Amino acid sequence: MQTLVVSPAQGLPAKNAAREVVMFRKSAVALAIIAAVSTSVSAEINFDTPGKTSLQQEIANMEIPAPAAPQGKGLFSWMLGKSEAEWTIMVYVNSKNNLEQYGLLDMNEMEKIGSTDKVNVVVEMGRMSGYDSSDGNWVGTRRYLVTKDNDFSKVTSPVLQDLGKVDMGDYKSVIDFGKWAKAAYPAKKYMLVVWNHGSGWDKSVRAGVNKGISYDDETGNNITTPQLGMLLKEMGGVDVYGSDACLMQMPEVVYEIKDYATYVVGSEETEPGDGYTYNDMLAPLVAKPGMGAEEMGKVAVDAYSNHYEAQSGDYTQSLVKTAALGQFLTLMNDFASAMMAANEKTLVKTAISGSQSYAVSDNHDIAHFASLMAASTGNATVKAKADAVANYIKTALVAHNRASSGYSDSHGIAGYMPRYGFNRDYNELAWAAASQWDEFINWYQK
Template identity: 30%
Template sequence: MTDTQWSHAMRTLAVVSTLLLLSYGGMAMGAPTQTPSTADWTVLVFMNGDNNLEQYALADFYEMAEVGSTKSVNIVVQLDRNGGYTSDYNRWTDTRRFLVKKDRAPLADAAVQALGEVNMGDPQSLENFIHWGMTTYPANHYALIIWDHGQGYRDAVSTGFQGDRFRSAHGMPFRSVSHDDTDRDQLYNIEVQQALRAGLNGRKLDLLGFDACLMGMVETAYAVREFSDIMVGSEDLEPGDGWAYHLWLKDLVRNPRRTADKVARAIVRSYPVPYRSHLANSDALLTLSAIRLSELDSLAGAVSTLSNAMVKALDTEVGAIKEARQASPVFARDNPRPGDQRFHHVDLKKFATEYQRRTANPAIQQALTAMLAHHQRAVLKTFAGAIRENEGASGLAIYFPAGRNAYVTDIFEEHGYEKDNQQYPVAFVREQQWADFLHAYFARVP
């Protein structure tokens, strides 16, 4: 090869390398220049602060920086800011990727990549982050945390109150998480599935976490069951401060060989600690659970078996079902004002145990016993503060309006529990029989 040919080949290689870099996220700013060694864990945090949670995003980033990445644990964040809610750290407003280093603030020039404005409600953005993070920071184990507003199998509209994660700047009532104000978009349940399927490309996460409100639902866990071993999420609202990253990441850095179930347990165990230290009983309404996703097919099947049994005997069972439902408190009630009941999520185990006390039907008793056994195997660890524990919060919620009027006046439902819904359909609704039971029940209960 001549000198001219060699020079041309090197220029061509440089152009190709630049194009590959840009295809996964913009300008490099101190990105690794050589292939890193394989860590024990890479923790990927898809942190959407392009909304009224911006200040909390920065606070949680700094909690991660209290620990910082090590040779054994990579802490990798894609942070989108809004700039309209806080001027901290020079009020940069685009989207940047960070390898979080100890005591390094989320300043713009600390990023390893600047991406420009990224729509964090676009599944392609999540897919790109997953692919880039796992390729750039290879590890034996991976955790992905989706950080932002959340609302289980749907979304919440703007409420105007402060401090809790279910506030949204939009008026888009659907099953979603990660609400981007600038682009006025969010990730619907089915879009999270799409992003995970494409981004993981046949691989599997060890842990998938939702640091967001109301994601600890059967519907959500069922949607992501094939993509991770464990899911962590809350049945109820989360305060703006979210998870205690400085505590569970410190534990992981000290013990990087920890398995996913132990990491999940540490996340749940550490969650209420900062709230208790600020004010006695301030954790009373908190919930967080770690779910074994390998059990979700069996649990969902057991829910369907119970649903079919209830439909078959509904003429004689409707009274007992109604009483059991009335004895099952809904989550996220009294928000934003006392007396408000905007949501219809109840604890699955609480409803089942209340119903067990009220039915003498042998087929239904058998179905309830089987479903509760699957529930016990599915819930790896759960925390509920004093009030929620007393009310029976046990790890997984499910959508269950009290009756037809509650269902048809549910402005957030938007036909999500109709099997023929074509707008961001929910897998659990379409594939299992709980929706069939609900509609049969609604026909008898006003």
């Protein structure tokens, strides 16, 4: 008798993945039933009899694409289907750089909690030679389903795929990971975390810890802000996007991804090397897997902030609601136009200099800048527009904000306000195309 060959797919479109898996399961069950029936009635139907080969040939030639069955599940339980999880947390750990040791530490933090039937935690992690030799000193890129263990010195989660050398600075690699994770571990809600160095939107920043997001030292490649929007779009979007990286909570970044992430977690300032505290972030989710996207985002902000607050360290972390960005754009355009019309350049420059800044000194807290302008301007329109921006950030755009006492003037979102010069890369951003902010910068620098 001919044998049915089922070949795993090498990646399904995210929007069709769940449907394809269900169709495959139904097809496989139906074919199993046909096989059983054919055995019991072989006197009437014999697939080996010449002259009755059409159905036999169709089945023999059939290849059914489907993602590989997740490890730990029986064949028939997988074929018959299982209710989708509440959440799948996808963590893209590009530790092919001087943060490699922290990538391993974060994996061990995740393993303190692990995955459950309601929460999937999946990781793609890359390593290279020359930085950290612990945990077997393996190199390349691996995909894991994170499982709970009590060994905090090494990663014990099962390796689902060993991909060899992957350019983790290529945005297409994140797309591939996201599509795979959604197909293999479908859920009602998704969170993507990109783990690496970060520098906000500025792709020219390379020195020290301030590198472009997902910077791969082996290939020299990194993901630009426009590419961040492209990858989220191609993988079908997420409910929560988190940058476990420095300096990413800016309109220049979040506006780029507004249509593909409902909430965005990020930091105005640099992050310490170990970044998120994943066990503190995952524990509340596992305890309450039915939580919504906003609550999950707040949990991520609090887990990070509480950890560094306990260490008496400085920190910033916030949650932005992307649905509020449309009105924010309108208010920012009105504010910029009012300042240019009032022609108070000296006041503008003074307010920029006095506003909360960060490791990249051209980044300033927008609400603090607006408040300083409202307090110093003699123009009623400028004051009204400045107050509107500051109030909207605090009450609508930023759903949750945490900052240490050293950053008391940080209100959750920073903007590009260079005192000297203008980086022309700014013109590549969706924010620059939609807003008057680039015109405002060029105006006050003249």
